[in-house]
Amino acid sequence: MTVRTTLTILMLVLTSHVAPAFAASCPDSTAANQPPAVPITDDQGFNHWGNAWLSAWYEPYHMVHDVLVGEGEFAIMAGKFDYDLTFHKDLEDEDVHVFLYGTGMTDWEYLGEYRTDSDGKIYAALGNRPVGHYQVRMIVEGDKTEAQGFLTVVAPGTKAVLFDIDGTLTLNDFEAVKDYLGIRTARAHAFAPETVRAYADKGYCITYLTARPYWLMKDTREWMTHRSLPLWHIHSNPDGELFTKKDTAQYKTDYLNWLIDGGLNLIRVYGNADTDIEAYERAGIAKQDTYIIGELAGDDNTQPIVGDYSHHYSTIVLPTPDADE
Structure with a gap:
């Protein structure tokens, strides 16, 4: 099952029905693109020594799949964590902290801790957000490397x-x-x-x-x-x-x-x-x-x-x- 298919199924299951407003212009992106510093999580290290070795020797190539949803839809975002441009060794069974900041917010919201699966992936529940543009940071517990992505919630039209x-x-x-x-x-x-x-x-x-x-x-x-x-x-x-x-x-x-x-x-x-x-x-x-x-x-x-x-x-x-x- 592809990431896109998975997200489609999860969105259909979790969608909340809210009466939408109509808008022509895009949500303001100022907040999402000018966030405050992300809070530093406690340093607990890696769960596995092999991943600590991986982090020490290879450049991180983590990424986040951006998400765009209509107003009233529940958003879920996938993150993928691996190391090295050529090798792309998945980061398995490690903890990742997820934060969100954007439209109408004054500080980062902590969305919880997730553990990567055998493909180095997590699926973070971002919730049902107002129309807006949001930055999401996913931070690996073991070495504080991170991936950045964006959630955009749009009104019809x-x-x-x-x-x-x-x-x-x-x-x-x-x-x-x-x-x-x-x-x-x-x-x-x-x-x-x-x-x-x-x-x-x-x-x-x-x-x-x-x-x-x-x-x-x-x-x-x-x-x-x-x-x-x-x-x-x-x-x-x-x-x-x-x-x-x-x-x-x-x-x-x-x-x-x-x-x-x-x-x-x-x-x-x-x-x-x-x-x-x-x-x-x-x-x-x-x-x-x-x-x-x-x-x-x-x-x-x-x-x-x-x-x-x-x-x-x-x-x-x-x-x-x-x-x-």
Whole structure:
């Protein structure tokens, strides 16, 4: 059973029905992106000496699967804990502390202690939260290494802009060649970061949908921070395998439908590959709202972005009204 399937089942079981409000603009992200220091937990060490050795010799590659839910839904977040970019040895049977901070909060809320399973995973119950944007920290008891993720709770009709990453924001299409070794230092298309930030400043929810395996999210978040891209909702391949072209299109279609069913109004989507074009069409997104950069720009009646984002930024993005207009 995949992480996504598990989360779907748990959400359906635990969903509380609350009468939703309607909103156009995205929840404010200021609090989630400017949290206070996380409280330090007592140092109890590792449960197993082998994990202490693992931590001493290898770099942590922990990650959290971001969660986006509609207002009134119970949220559950998966965390995955392992060490080393190549080795990816799972951290088994160890304790992880979970904290949450965000919209309307004045301090971190402690959500409890969880123990990793044989795959190095935990599933943390985040609860039924008000509409807002929240940062979640999962901290390993043994060595205080941590993973960061985000919970976004949206009201029906919330306006959003969605971006693929590889070949769309980056110059290199790592997704196409299945070679991710350069993602930490990848160059961005000119005015790509400015384009994303402009939408965020106008009140649109920013969503990233990538076929990158989940174990690359640590590097992905570091790259986005380095490029000053808004850290909103990022969804990666939860199974960790390298997709075929057919798999990629279906995976993206499924998640687009998930987002739409959850209450997002995707006003524009961005991509570069034929799998992006196919997935956007199958999810019912209009061609006039589908923007493609690169060799396939304008294919299948999509809107072309020629060269880089500079012209698109000045003629399309900047004149776009705010989300609440």
